[in-house]
Amino acid sequence: MAQTQTPDEILGIDSVFDKEDLEWAGIVRKWLDENVREKIGDWFLEGTIPARELAEGLGELGVLGMHLDGYGCGGATATQYGLACRELEAIDSGLRSLVSVQGSLAMFALHHWGSEEQKEEWLPRMAQGRALGCFGLTEPDVGSDPAGMRTHAKRDGDDWVLNGAKMWITNAPVADVAIVWAKTEGTDERGRPVVRGFVVPTDTPGVETPEVHRKISLRASITGEIVLDNVRLPASAMLPKAEGLKGPLSCLNEARFGIVFGVTGAARDALTEALRYTGSRIQFDRPISSFQISQQKLAKAFGQYSQITLLAAHLGGLKDSPQGISPQQISLGKMVNADTALNVCRDLRALFGGSGITSEYSPLRHAVNLETVLTYEGTHEVHQLTLGRALTGINAFAN
Incomplete structure (x- = not known):
């Protein structure tokens, strides 16, 4: 052999x-x-x-x-x-x-x-994993434009009172604490409501975190809502150093960086599984890995996996360097790596034939999950526009 x-x-x-x-x-x-x-x-x-x-x-x-x-x-x-x-x-x-x-x-x-x-x-x-957290930014009607959020926080004496709803919140139904972003009554220099973050224990009266069911992607994950009905919090619940969208967007950049690396793992696992399967699956008295079309698919997937791994390594080096990493660079990594990993897993699934649609093999599960990864933490299209703005100097986002 x-x-x-x-x-x-x-x-x-x-x-x-x-x-x-x-x-x-x-x-x-x-x-x-x-x-x-x-x-x-x-x-x-x-x-x-x-x-x-x-x-x-x-x-x-x-x-x-x-x-x-x-x-x-x-x-x-x-x-x-x-x-x-x-x-x-x-x-x-x-x-x-x-x-x-x-x-x-x-x-x-x-x-x-x-x-x-x-x-x-x-x-x-x-x-230590003894308390779980979640992060409430996305809303039922507000996704890519967080400035349009409807969740609001009003002062009542020394307290804050929060009302609103957040949607597609990972960990929410099992979380002990939620970081919730809401508009306040104050305005900035451009007359826009100021967004502030709040530390909300999920056992606070008025907080509900119902689970979202019937997902066909990211199923090995607990997803829910955060519903806030006259939730009263002390003044100390507000994150004191975060004012405006800079706060939540900085957190999203941290999460996107993890995605840049994470999706390379999904691609690697799909490729490893495909190599193992095609080497042992016999058709026409020979392993299917011996056929040219199989090797073409495997070689293409390996090339794509190599590219996204090297991009992740480069961006990791930048983030660890004194110069740091820019939001545009993170957008590049998220846009390219999530899309490429999705295509790798989709293409490799075909090598498994009918067996590839079962949970016994990972490529289709990874591909289905990556449809969600392509969408969250900034959709693929939003990252394209972010990089388009950096390249051309023209803002194509709606004003």
């Missing part, structure tokens, strides 16, 4: 990432293989995931908020966090979403924009 090499061996992954970072990724992969891999297909079919149980294990592993400093967080580099996301999404996008929402949205909002009291109350427990 001909000698084979894994995609990462051909790519030379050990020259793309540091040895220590790859060793860390190996630790994450081993834990996931031992605790999650064999169960994920069933969770996907059942439309659920044991979020609390997994959060405690992932907290013990050290991946929750691992790229944040202090308060029980790991203080890891951006690249190390990205490689963890890559291993998580190699299992399932829903699992990576759980970790992204916890660490890059809820915990990052607290860490970057919160008061010292808010940080000390929530971050250590969230890092």
